[in-house]
Amino acid sequence: MSFVAAFNSLPVPLLVQKSLAAGAAAVRGSLARRGLSLTDFAHLISPAAAESLEILSRRSHQMTQQRFGKVIRLFAPLYLSNECINNCQYCGFSRDNPILRVTLSLDEVKREARALKEQGFRNVLLVAGEHPKFVSAAYLENCVRALHDEIPGVSLEVGPLETADYRPLVAAGADGLVVYQETYDRGVYAQMHTAGPKRNFDWRLETPERAYAAGFRRLGISPLYGLADWRYEAISVAAHAAYLLRNCWKAQLTISLPRLRPCAGEFQPLMPMSDRDLAQLVCAFRLMFPDAGLVLSTREPSKLRDGLIPLGVTLMSAGSHTEPGGYTGAGREKLHQTVRGRIVEPDAPAPSKLNGEGASEWAPQPNRATNATGQFDIADARPPGEVAELIRKLGYEPVWKDWDAALTA
Numbered sequence: 215m216s217f218v219a220a221f222n223s224l225p226v227p228l229l230v231q232k233s234l235a236a237g238a239a240a241v242r243g244s245l246a247r248r249g250l251s252l253t254d255f256a257h258l259i260s261p262a263a264a265e266s267l268e269i270l271s272r273r274s275h276q277m278t279q280q281r282f283g284k285v286i287r288l289f290a291p292l293y294l295s296n297e298c299i300n301n302c303q304y305c306g307f308s309r310d311n312p313i314l315r316v317t318l319s320l321d322e323v324k325r326e327a328r329a330l331k332e333q334g335f336r337n338v339l340l341v342a343g344e345h346p347k348f349v350s351a352a353y354l355e356n357c358v359r360a361l362h363d364e365i366p367g368v369s370l371e372v373g374p375l376e377t378a379d380y381r382p383l384v385a386a387g388a389d390g391l392v393v394y395q396e397t398y399d400r401g402v403y404a405q406m407h408t409a410g411p412k413r414n415f416d417w418r419l420e421t422p423e424r425a426y427a428a429g430f431r432r433l434g435i436s437p438l439y440g441l442a443d444w445r446y447e448a449i450s451v452a453a454h455a456a457y458l459l460r461n462c463w464k465a466q467l468t469i470s471l472p473r474l475r476p477c478a479g480e481f482q483p484l485m486p487m488s489d490r491d492l493a494q495l496v497c498a499f500r501l502m503f504p505d506a507g508l509v510l511s512t513r514e515p516s517k518l519r520d521g522l523i524p525l526g527v528t529l530m531s532a533g534s535h536t537e538p539g540g541y542t543g544a545g546r547e548k549l550h551q552t553v554r555g556r557i558v559e560p561d562a563p564a565p566s567k568l569n570g571e572g573a574s575e576w577a578p579q580p581n582r583a584t585n586a587t588g589q590f591d592i593a594d595a596r597p598p599g600e601v602a603e604l605i606r607k608l609g610y611e612p613v614w615k616d617w618d619a620a621l622t623a
């Protein structure tokens with residue numbers, strides 16, 4: 215049975231109700247148990263458990279140190295392309311957004327990777343929009359192969375593929391696959407994804423299983439917090455994680471905690487999640503999944519990131535750019551602007567102006583040399599060295615290289 219079938223029979227609304235109704239005794243009971251159930255997890259993310267955040271934090275901190283030591287693994291996203299055939303309302307790369315787009319050549323990808331390597335990174339996440347013409351499986355395979363000798367840890371966050379298309383990527387040296395479900399609420403998912411293959415909720419939900427069958431040994435999952443009720447999302451992703459741990463047990467699992475950020479299209483969060491909710495969720499994930507990697511990206515501001523390190527985070531990005539060519543300016547000379555998926559002259563007036571609307575800060579500026587448009591605004595803009603220094607100051611070791619190698623070194 216795939217996770218789709220398991221998910222369809224999961225009483226998520228009931229678990230959310232249990233979470234909202236949980237009292238202090240239910241929270242204490244769940245904290246006392248070993249091997250937590252989904253109901254226990256619902257208790258840990260309850261308003262009642264928020265009153266005991268200090269206890270949750272202490273437990274989570276201790277458990278993280280026991281399992282991972284005092285280590286934070288660093289990685290950087292490397293954006294290959296911001297072309298996309300999907301319309302996802304919350305994403306800057308959405309097909310209908312009039313932005314500057316580019317797909318990097320292999321040489322340009324290598325240039326970007328070298329810049330990251332010089333900053334210290336040995337773990338890179340290759341990210342691309344979904345566009346079979348520009349970002350084909352063969353293109354991805356060539357990118358992975360081109361980087362593998364220099365960068366020991368190459369993972370992918372790209373449009374979902376068939377198992378057979380994943381296999382050459384694994385053979386070329388990719389070891390991890392990250393796929394955000396974006397939202398586990400089918401109704402909200404349908405509203406958010408108005409065009410393109412991403413409209414298929416089930417196909418996306420089964421992606422980690424296809425990736426595992428192809429040989430990926432690191433799987434990353436998450437919703438994008440801010441689209442639907444965060445407790446609904448958290449319970450769903452916890453069920454997904456539990457399923458993958460049972461059925462894809464040879465893989466190391468990571469759970470990310472991304473919250474929506476400003477981007478082209480100016481989408482606003484539908485159901486915001488507070489900083490305190492985020493901290494509580496980090497602790498709840500750690501207590502439920504002692505061995506799962508917890509990922510915090512530069513979507514979050516520096517102060518909050520620093521504060522969440524001791525709670526249970528194990529992987530962080532640093533110095534990130536969310537546009538192709540962001541680290542070196544690679545690809546700048548081939549930028550093109552698209553309007554509703556069609557290429558137009560790059561120095562044409564911004565479409566927002568053509569429509570008589572106010573000028574968008576994301577629209578290309580006429581005659582201005584610039585990089586491609588980013589997927590979203592980052593909040594922590596500190597250079598990687600500064601983040602590493604802060605991690606050291608907190609008593610942790612920043613690790614740039616491959617996770618398994620770091621553990622056995």
Ligand code: SF4
Nearest residue numbers: 298300302305308343
């Ligand atoms: S979220 Fe992914 S699929 Fe959707 S528009 Fe952005 S890059 Fe494309």
